[in-house]
Amino acid sequence: MAAGPLDGVRIVEFAGIGPGPFAGMLLADLGADVxxxxxxxxxxxxxxxVTARSRRSVALDLKDPASIEICLQLxxxxxxxxxxxxxxxxxxxxxxxxxxxxxxxxxxxxxMTGWGQDGPLAQAAGHDINYIAxxxxxHALGQHDRPSPPLNLVGDFGxxxxxxxxxxxxxxxxxxxxxxxQVVDAAVCDGAASLMxxxxxxxxxxxxxxxxxxxxxxxxxxxxxxxxxxxxxxxxVGPIEPHFCAILLEKAGLDPDILADHRDRTRWPVxxxxxxxxxxxxxxxxxxxxLEGTDACFAPVLSLAEAxxxxxxxxxxxxxxxxxxxxxxxxPRFSATPGAIQGPPPQVGAHRDTVFAEWGITAPDGAQA
Numbered sequence: 001m002a003a004g005p006l007d008g009v010r011i012v013e014f015a016g017i018g019p020g021p022f023a024g025m026l027l028a029d030l031g032a033d034v035x036x037x038x039x040x041x042x043x044x045x046x047x048x049x050v051t052a053r054s055r056r057s058v059a060l061d062l063k064d065p066a067s068i069e070i071c072l073q074l075x076x077x078x079x080x081x082x083x084x085x086x087x088x089x090x091x092x093x094x095x096x097x098x099x100x101x102x103x104x105x106x107x108x109x110x111x112m113t114g115w116g117q118d119g120p121l122a123q124a125a126g127h128d129i130n131y132i133a134x135x136x137x138x139h140a141l142g143q144h145d146r147p148s149p150p151l152n153l154v155g156d157f158g159x160x161x162x163x164x165x166x167x168x169x170x171x172x173x174x175x176x177x178x179x180x181x182q183v184v185d186a187a188v189c190d191g192a193a194s195l196m197x198x199x200x201x202x203x204x205x206x207x208x209x210x211x212x213x214x215x216x217x218x219x220x221x222x223x224x225x226x227x228x229x230x231x232x233x234x235x236x237v238g239p240i241e242p243h244f245c246a247i248l249l250e251k252a253g254l255d256p257d258i259l260a261d262h263r264d265r266t267r268w269p270v271x272x273x274x275x276x277x278x279x280x281x282x283x284x285x286x287x288x289x290x291l292e293g294t295d296a297c298f299a300p301v302l303s304l305a306e307a308x309x310x311x312x313x314x315x316x317x318x319x320x321x322x323x324x325x326x327x328x329x330x331x332p333r334f335s336a337t338p339g340a341i342q343g344p345p346p347q348v349g350a351h352r353d354t355v356f357a358e359w360g361i362t363a364p365d366g367a368q369a
Contacts, residue, residue: 004029004031004330006031006032007031007032011078011080013035013082014085016112018128019186020082020164022051022157023082023161023165028054028055029330035057035058035078036056037059037074038057039348050325054341054342066364069364070364073359074359074361075104077104080168081108081110083112084113087111087123088123097111106175106180107175110167112188113186114130114131128155132159132189136200140199141212143213143219155192158191158195159188159193159194162191167184221265223259224238225275226301227279228279228280231284233283234300235299236298239297244296244297245262247295248298252291254278
């Protein structure tokens with residue numbers, strides 16, 4: 001296990017799916033000792049589930065009272081906890097915040113849900129698309145005639161995992177100075193709404209139109225868009241500033257004055273047609289040779305298979321191969337205490353004895369694992 005900026009931080013993670021495991025990965029990649037409590041009976045995480053990387057696994061039957069006691073012993077020794085069950089499930093198991101904080105008053109108890117711990121939808125099933133739908137985010141994304149789901153980047157990972165990780169770290173800092181733990185209620189819908197803060201500000205001033213493809217950076221502007229090339233592949237351009245747009249046109253051999261009315265929204269559809277015709281005259285690789293690295297605000301649109309081979313990504317080492325799986329490396333980067341992938345997804349329960357020894361856990365007689 002490599003040291004990182006979170007070396008010495010202990011986190012207990014109850015196995016789940018989506019944003020909880022991704023938050024656990026983020027913390028583990030940065031050096032936290034994240035012990036994942038898995039259900040017994042499995043042999044290994046799915047090899048492609050790289051969000052399970054970098055931590056150790058203990059298998060415990062949460063229906064077994066003796067195993068619950070082991071969980072509470074782990075919690076006593078932890079700085080933080082991650083759970084992603086529906087509200088009330090952990091309480092019914094005897095592992096809710098009251099029980100956990102009674103054993104460890106300094107604990108930061110991280111709760112990851114879609115709708116939050118309360119509110120009329122708290123007990124309803126849902127997925128990422130539903131959580132971002134009520135925030136205004138989904139409405140703002142896509143083409144003019146319908147919204148488009150942005151994978152689960154805006155909701156689960158952006159609005160969920162990142163806010164949970166931030167909340168846990170903020171709570172741990174507070175606990176270390178005050179001795180007081182607390183509960184972090186990280187709801188995907190709250191985080192996704194927070195990500196929309198700038199756009200709500202724009203809307204209140206009239207700078208943003210509450211419709212898709214009508215704004216500066218939602219595909220409405222010709223100078224902030226993706227375009228097809230002669231080979232059917234795509235490139236992206238984003239020269240919002242007129243002088244950068246002029247560079248784009250000069251490099252392409254066109255008169256910059258043809259787009260002189262850069263910010264006139266009534267002209268955006270016409271200018272988009274001009275750029276569509278222009279980009280269809282060359283292949284993506286030809287446009288890369290002409291524009292990449294200039295101030296034209298240009299980049300090729302790469303597939304998942306292509307991205308790791310891009311020279312910039314290779315130079316920065318943005319991807320690594322672990323056990324045959326190509327995956328992004330930890331981010332952000334630290335000059336003194338770099339993070340690192342701490343290993344592939346673990347065998348379920350593989351680290352029980354090691355974790356128990358290191359954390360000083362005594363397994364009660366009859367504990368099921």
